């Protein structure tokens with residue numbers, strides 16, 4: 158590069174904010190954990206502005222149950238394949254594309270992803286987990302103190318097992334597993350991948366293309382069309398050569414390069430913030446219909462995990478009442494965005510008044526259901542059970558707090574960030590007593606494939 162061009166480029170870089178700065182809030186399920194906790198960018202071990210005073214005074218934590226999403230991961234084999242196709246197309250075109258600086262820059266971009274990376278945990282994902290573990294231990298020092306038992310379970314996916322091991326490493330060597338120093342992660346897919354085990358969900362949602370009709374309609378709709386035309390023009394490609402899936406892969410690559418390598422990739426320069434909002438909506442629509450409020454079975458299939466959480470809380474309360482040591486003070490389970498999203502829907506969180514539809518993009522601009530805020534990489538939902546000493550004997554001793562991504566959640570029944578255990582169980586009584594995984598997940602005997610019968 159000639160020195161003058163180099164100087165001009167440098168000037169440009171100094172003047173322009175990094176392209177990803179405006180986009181990184183719209184990466185949906187591919188969002189960095191730092192998007193929900195920006196204070197971690199400068200200090201990955203900081204507990205954040207709300208840390209002090211958020212935990213109840215005169216209460217001792219008895220049990221902590223954490224359901225985690227694995228840390229930052231590589232793209233899946235399918236995504237890598239699609240990116241390879243798009244990149245190859247740009248390489249073929251680049252020769253005659255001097256008028257398209259974006260196409261030239263992307264043809265020069267080294268395609269380094271391999272299909273064998275297939276969704277594995279990235280080095281950044283290990284750091285996500287180690288740092289999360291250290292922050293959790295700092296927030297609940299009494300629970301994580303030396304010689305407490307930790308029960309660690311995981312989905313069978315490699316990235317989850319690796320995340321569990323990284324979480325364990327982050328805690329250091331002081332915890333007792335009841336069996337030496339070996340990192341022992343118990344695989345439990347019936348809890349962490351309940352969706353795979355739910356026949357009704359698999360047949361009627363996962364493998365039923367008609368169930369994704371809103372997603373497919375949005376891909377063909379006017380908002381996506383505008384993004385497609387813009388990207389095609391920037392790349393000097395005929396718009397017919399692009400489709401929503403290819404454009405989504407380009408956007409995903411922008412998100413992966415930031416999450417995995419902490420760089421702003423030239424793929425990001427294809428998109429404006431407006432485009433990013435449209436692509437975020439596409440991602441959220443899919444989450445909504447496949448994992449969220451779209452169909453009841455999405456969340457109902459998670460009641461097996463919900464009930465397991467309360468069984469362990471019950472047991473801890475019983476043990477405390479009879480002055481026994483708590484047998485499971487720390488339960489950490491590693492799963493997926495697909496584990497957490499249905500569970501949060503079952504509990505009624507992030508529910509909008511209107512459903513997310515292909516046709517209401519603009520009306521949903523202020524929606525609660527934004528996956529990037531709910532389930533970024535390393536997302537975590539934590540139940541903390543406390544024993545509290547009250548001056549007033551009529552107050553209940555057992556209280557619960559819920560934290561999502563290390564921020565207190567407000568309970569719907571009280572509009573408060575702490576609840577008595579009795580009130581909480583009462584609020585979720587119907588799910589606890591009447592949701593039976595086996596029955597919920599049984600395929601209806603009649604031949605149902607139509608979406609309106611779900």
Ligand SMILES: *[C@@H]1O[C@H](CO)[C@@H](O)[C@H](O)[C@H]1NC(C)=O
Pocket residue numbers: 343344345346347348465
């Ligand atoms: C998974 O967890 C459930 C609920 O705690 C338990 O009943 C089941 O035995 C566990 N499965 C395995 C394979 O450990």
Ligand SMILES: *[C@@H]1O[C@H](CO)[C@@H](O)[C@H](O)[C@H]1NC(C)=O
Pocket residue numbers: 419
């Ligand atoms: C990521 O990049 C930014 C800006 O280049 C830098 O300030 C930050 O320290 C980097 N973060 C990590 C974890 O390397």
Ligand SMILES: *[C@@H]1O[C@H](CO)[C@@H](O)[C@H](O)[C@H]1NC(C)=O
Pocket residue numbers: 572
């Ligand atoms: C819930 O609490 C917040 C803050 O304490 C308050 O602003 C809000 O109005 C309350 N909402 C309801 C429905 O009570």
Ligand SMILES: *[C@@H]1O[C@H](CO)[C@@H](O)[C@H](O)[C@H]1NC(C)=O
Pocket residue numbers: 604606
């Ligand atoms: C269900 O109905 C569809 C279309 O009506 C048909 O193609 C399919 O074979 C049926 N499946 C079963 C199990 O009967």
